[in-house]
Amino acid sequence: MTDTFSFLAEPADTRESIMQATYFALCEHGYAGLTIARIAEDFEKSKSLLYHHYDSKDELLLDFLGFMLEEFQRSIPEDGKEPPEKRLEKIIEGSLEPETWDEGLKFTRAMTELRAQAAHDERFRKHFTDHDRVLRETVVETIETGIGQGVFRDVDVEQVAAFLVAALSGGMSQLATTESDLSPPIREELDRYVSVVLRAE
Amino acid sequence: MTDTFSFLAEPADTRESIMQATYFALCEHGYAGLTIARIAEDFEKSKSLLYHHYDSKDELLLDFLGFMLEEFQRSIPEDGKEPPEKRLEKIIEGSLEPETWDEGLKFTRAMTELRAQAAHDERFRKHFTDHDRVLRETVVETIETGIGQGVFRDVDVEQVAAFLVAALSGGMSQLATTESDLSPPIREELDRYVSVVLRAE
Numbered sequence: 049m050t051d052t053f054s055f056l057a058e059p060a061d062t063r064e065s066i067m068q069a070t071y072f073a074l075c076e077h078g079y080a081g082l083t084i085a086r087i088a089e090d091f092e093k094s095k096s097l098l099y100h101h102y103d104s105k106d107e108l109l110l111d112f113l114g115f116m117l118e119e120f121q122r123s124i125p126e127d128g129k130e131p132p133e134k135r136l137e138k139i140i141e142g143s144l145e146p147e148t149w150d151e152g153l154k155f156t157r158a159m160t161e162l163r164a165q166a167a168h169d170e171r172f173r174k175h176f177t178d179h180d181r182v183l184r185e186t187v188v189e190t191i192e193t194g195i196g197q198g199v200f201r202d203v204d205v206e207q208v209a210a211f212l213v214a215a216l217s218g219g220m221s222q223l224a225t226t227e228s229d230l231s232p233p234i235r236e237e238l239d240r241y242v243s244v245v246l247r248a249e
Numbered sequence: 250m251t252d253t254f255s256f257l258a259e260p261a262d263t264r265e266s267i268m269q270a271t272y273f274a275l276c277e278h279g280y281a282g283l284t285i286a287r288i289a290e291d292f293e294k295s296k297s298l299l300y301h302h303y304d305s306k307d308e309l310l311l312d313f314l315g316f317m318l319e320e321f322q323r324s325i326p327e328d329g330k331e332p333p334e335k336r337l338e339k340i341i342e343g344s345l346e347p348e349t350w351d352e353g354l355k356f357t358r359a360m361t362e363l364r365a366q367a368a369h370d371e372r373f374r375k376h377f378t379d380h381d382r383v384l385r386e387t388v389v390e391t392i393e394t395g396i397g398q399g400v401f402r403d404v405d406v407e408q409v410a411a412f413l414v415a416a417l418s419g420g421m422s423q424l425a426t427t428e429s430d431l432s433p434p435i436r437e438e439l440d441r442y443v444s445v446v447l448r449a450e
Contacts, residue, residue, distance in 0.1 A: 218417065224367070
């Protein structure tokens with residue numbers, strides 16, 4: 049993650065420092081064990097600043113989720129800059145890394161807990177609606193460019209994107225909530241799906 | 250659900266009555282809002298019996314999850330009793346109903362909250378490991394029968410099953426945690442995947 053997101057290695061300003069502290073506290077304590085006090089432990093600057101900015105843990109986490117979505121968007125190469133198949137691969141990799149590195153597993157677990165808040169909290173539901181829409185739109189854009197270039201078949205792009213994002217989301221959820229790591233076979237079959245269903249002959 | 254599971258319409262014994270009360274209390278209050286007292290409200294027999302059997306809400310819910318997994322296994326037609334493609338369809342329908350009926354949505358939301366407990370609670374992680382394994386094994390068995398009968402191609406069954414179960418799991422999670430219902434396009438593309446990747450020419 050520190051390779052992908054600069055705020056984790058070198059936060060540029062106070063907000064990025066807060067986001068960095070939130071990220072590490074989430075990895076360490078998960079959502080259930082998180083408190084603003086624990087985030088403050090990882091926040092080198094003034095603790096009172098943290099309490100000044102956010103009234104509750106959930107308010108801080110909703111800000112964090114919005115920030116991470118922007119970071120994700122920035123991490124995807126611009127459409128057209130590289131081959132569509134390569135870009136699609138980067139989107140898939142961003143959600144479903146083949147190896148289960150320790151920090152990534154902890155972060156995926158925390159994200160699964162955050163997503164589950166959406167079952168009873170409209171603010172989280174609004175965020176994850178946006179999150180999944182952004183992910184789908186990025187996939188749609190990539191496939192459309194590929195169709196335009198003749199490298200992908202003329203498929204129902206919205207439908208394919210909904211399916212792809214569901215498979216990624218389910219893969220992450222399984223990684224976070226079971227003892228088995230099925231990311232490698234899921235990734236393999238996802239690649240085969242792209243190759244058989246999407247790639248033009 | 251009442252069509253699929255007889256314990257919801259007519260519980261056969263005390264345990265099934267407890268499971269019925271738990272199901273309806275989960276749909277009404279979700280995991281976050283659930284207490285043993287609230288389950289007791291839906292339990293017509295002695296409330297003290299409920300407290301006698303279970304020390305905590307989580308203990309009761311883990312028993313409920315095990316019970317529901319057995320009910321799911323019972324609801325799937327025996328292998329070989331009907332065409333493999335039909336059986337696969339029933340497995341898919343069991344997780345991802347095309348229409349969002351109110352009770353089903355509430356139950357899917359509660360299950361998403363329960364699954365998220367697995368991020369920090371080993372007992373829940375053990376259950377969802379079993380749950381996903383049972384689902385995958387049922388898919389594997391169905392595809393293998395189909396390959397034997399010559400209706401499915403000779404694919405990597407474990408890999409296909411891991412991918413299918415991830416897509417189903419992700420579809421349920423999206424239904425539970427976003428404002429958009431993407432079950433219809435996900436189902437459509439799942440059918441297309443089965444038809445293009447699995448079905449023998």
